[in-house]
Amino acid sequence: MKAGYENLNINQKQNDLHIKVLPTTKFKTTTITLKFMAPLDSKTMTARSILSKLLVRATQQWPTDKAFNRHLSELYGAYVNSFVSKFKDKHVITITLELVNERYLSDQTPLFEKGLNLLKEIVWNPLISNQSFDNNFVAQEKALLTKKLEAMVDNKSQISFLNLLKLMFNEQPYRHLASGQVEYIADITPETLYDTYQSMLLNDYCAVYVVGNVEEQKVKSQIKSYFDIKPFQFKLSHATPVPQRDKVPQEIVETDEVDQAKLNMGFKLPVQFGDRQYFASVVFNTMFGGDPSSVLFNEVREKQSLAYSIHSQIDAKNGFMFVLSGVSTDKYEVAKDTIIAEFEKFQRGQFNEEKLELAKKVIVSQRQESYDRPKRMIEILNNNILLENDLSESDYIKHIQNVTKAEIIDLTKHIELNTIYVLTKGGND
Structure with missing residues (x-):
């Protein structure tokens, strides 16, 4: 071949x-x-x-x-x-x-x-x-x-x-x-x-x-x-498509024997690996829910005690972000509204530069720690298959450090909440 x-x-x-x-x-x-x-x-x-x-x-x-x-x-x-x-x-x-x-x-x-x-x-x-x-x-x-x-x-x-x-x-x-x-x-x-x-x-x-x-x-x-x-x-074929729907976001509530409700959200990101918005999405995810210093962790879990666990994770190669949480079965509606409200604050630019700089430091530190493990180094090297020109480590860090508040706001305005899924106790539908 x-x-x-x-x-x-x-x-x-x-x-x-x-x-x-x-x-x-x-x-x-x-x-x-x-x-x-x-x-x-x-x-x-x-x-x-x-x-x-x-x-x-x-x-x-x-x-x-x-x-x-x-x-x-x-x-x-x-x-x-x-x-x-x-x-x-x-x-x-x-x-x-x-x-x-x-x-x-x-x-x-x-x-x-x-x-x-x-x-x-x-x-x-x-x-x-x-x-x-x-x-x-x-x-x-x-x-x-x-x-x-x-x-x-x-x-x-x-x-x-x-x-x-x-x-x-x-x-x-x-x-x-x-x-x-x-x-x-x-x-x-x-x-x-x-x-x-x-x-x-x-x-x-x-x-x-x-x-x-x-x-x-x-x-x-x-x-x-x-x-x-x-x-x-x-x-490479095109990014994994998400089916078009009349109503977005779609919301589905299912019941089972659970101690706590599982509230999960799927978002579409307008990013492609290696482009400017890709780096903005990495920084945004860390600020939003990808780290203990994040908004979701502090607001939803610590301050309002709405979630036992909550975090966001991205598959930026395919253009998706997921928020995964465990919440009280009687509080999932409040938790859902709070997560959406916190997301909308980013769209309005209601976050400070200190949070932005902290997220960048967290990302750079985690990236540098990856170079203490050969397997992580190999996964980073493998990402370059997706690019026309290899991305050096210094360039990666520079791109992260150059992400601006305006880029985060612009990115979040183009992120779409696509699906909300709730698994809760029977009778609480």
Whole structure:
């Protein structure tokens, strides 16, 4: 699936082999991460979730849990894990290996190369025979995922957030957890998982990241020799659409056996990752509900005692903000009106510069703390896939620090409250 280099734009970014190396002397370990990205699709997410766990359990060379774990311990206690996530309009399988940097070993073990060998085995030689994954492992991972997803039904906070997404996005795959849906698990077999695996190898966009005390060019050439990573275009579709409705915001109240009402709100943000309004949205979210210093935390929870818990979070890559709260079942109407009133104060510019500057300091501090963790550094690096030109760390901080009060006011005037979802006690509808 090789692509040409002509006619490139922000939605078709050609980046040759996407191998990014971040040399640093901060850590005694080296972290190697592979990210396999496919279009977000309700039908494939569950199988990809199970596949991600199978790949890091056993391989042809180490065909049992015991053999696989013994090999990790032989690599000075190396650690391998995998997870799935949503990234813009993609479903991502992330496989990460952390191992001691060989510079800090007393002997001359070529640990980095052994780590690459292990990753190569995980990706290209999983435990497959006759185009089928191991029956026992598949059964175990299906049972584990079923248990995990079913447990969410009992978690009223999680289920109410998923209900908000369902109402806001209808049939869009964005509404689902990256780990999938219970109803798809039964139909997954060792044979269908082989097809899922082949699709990952043939069709996914693969990005590789390395963080540690390493030589950049040497590592890049090693990875190229170990992995058959093809250069091809990372295509972005348009942002996840929110269905048009006659009445916005739509408000839905449902009842269940709950100790406290769950009051959740979904907003549409007019932002695109990396543009000026994107940075304004990051600052606004921190001021509004994204930090203990925020308005929602102080006004709704502390001063008025309307909420046991409340915060806002943004998915600015897709242009959404969510306010999630737990409130007294007899106070959710007051809490809802208060949240909306606090939001409208921002639209009128009723906030001071001190709050704005404090939010910027919080963001910059959290960003700098991210560089104490290799995995967070890799997630930050991966965001650059969405941009025509990579965003440097100093530029990110500069953009945050340059956000003005006028930009926050302008942004909030264009934010739309789309959906209000309440889960409360029966009889309180």
